[in-house]
Each structure stands twice: as C-alpha cells, then as structure tokens.
Amino acid sequence: MKLTRRQALSFSTGAIAFTLAGMRIGPALANAEDTSAAVQAFSGGAEPQSGMMTLKAPEIAENGNTVPVSVSVESPMTADDYVESVAIYAEGNPNPEVVVFNFTPMSGEASATTRMRLAKTQNVVAVAKTSTGKVYIDKREVKVTIGGCGG
C-alpha cells in the first residue's frame, strides 16, 4: 500500500492524539456529580439545609497528604434528638468518600476532627443526618499545593 502525503499526515496526528490520551497522569478523579449522588444516597433524598453545621478546613493546604478537617453540628444531643452521623466527601479525589462519623447521645457534642488526603484543589462537603430526619450540609473550598494521592 502506498501512502499519500495526506494519509501519512493524518495517521501521525492520530497516533499522537492516542499517545496523549494514554498518558493521562494519575488515577481517574471523581467529580461533583459523583459527590452529589453520594450525598443523595447518604441523606436518603431529604433536602439538606445549611447553617446548622460548620465544616472547618484550611483555605490553603500546602500538603495534600494531611489536611486537618473538623465538623461540628448544633444539636441538643439528647436520646430523642441527636446527630446520628456526619459524612465528609471530597469532590476531586479518586473516590469522593472520606469518612463517616457516627455519634450517639453519649458523645455529648456532635463534633469531630481528623486529617484527610486531597488530590488537588477542590470542594470538601460535609453532610449531617439527625435522629429526627433532618439533613444539614456545609461546603468549603480547599486549595492544595501538593496533591496527596500518589499515582
């Protein structure tokens, strides 16, 4: 088969595009839709309200390997009205799930702190579920200088 100049050119551009696609660095990352689907599944479809929960995270995280994050929810924490669980999601990580805190009336307060990994600059979302069926949400953007997911 004899290649014309035009065919040869189109072949080579195709090959370059293919190589570039294969070279996409790092693992596939989650996105905002995956996160909102996860939030929906967690809240059982209830409409989340904002204001009752505070999500604390640094505005700029230099090292994505350990980003401190804390949540606290205003709640009386009595046997019939307490915060059952708080889930944290990271929109730009390979998997959006970060952690689920389960509280009991014995917790006294619905607050917890941990350290998480963030792959890149992204939104962090916290969702709380109370024993009375209320759902609270809070969101914070964290700028990440060095990502923390290897790859």
Added chain:
Amino acid sequence: MATAKPRVKVPKSASAGEVITIKTLISHNMESGQRKDKEGNVIPRNIINKFECFFNGTPVFSCDIDPAISANPYFEFTAKVMEAGTFRFVWTGDDGKVYDTEKKIALD
C-alpha cells in the same frame, strides 16, 4: 504494618455530666490502593477501615474510614461522662488485624 501502635489521650478525671475531648492516633501507613510501585504495579489497599469507642461497653463514637484519611489516622471527638469507668478503643484493618487499647477515667 506490624507495629501499629495506638495512642489515646483521655483526661484522668471529670465531673459528672462533663463533656470531655478524646484524642486518638494510631500509626498505620493507610496504603490507599492508588499508588504504584517501581514496576508500575498497583500497591494493594491496606487501611484501617473502622474505628470505635466504647464507654463501659456502650458505643460512644465510631467512624467508617475510606482511603482518603491520612496515614497515621487521627481522630478527635467528645464524650459525655456520667460515671467513672473505662473507655475502650478499637481499630479494625483491611487485613483483619484488630488493635485496641483502654483508658480509665475517674469522677471528681
């Protein structure tokens, strides 16, 4: 990691009804399952996936952990103390290993 060592900070005593803060840390590398070794093979996931805290046998706090939690997972949370007793802390790993430790608290 064979040497996962739990460290827990609980006040020695509290007054009845006081809400205390508990800090816990366990040394564990929390292999996320996303990293690759020099040959390009994926290093299998091996993390602590569950942490629980009990007071005199009653659950106080627990969390379900995903690989997005940093190495040496650290948790800070609160507990309401009504009586003297013992806090028990349990970490469970993907590899089935269970690490636990206990701390006593007295009433003022």
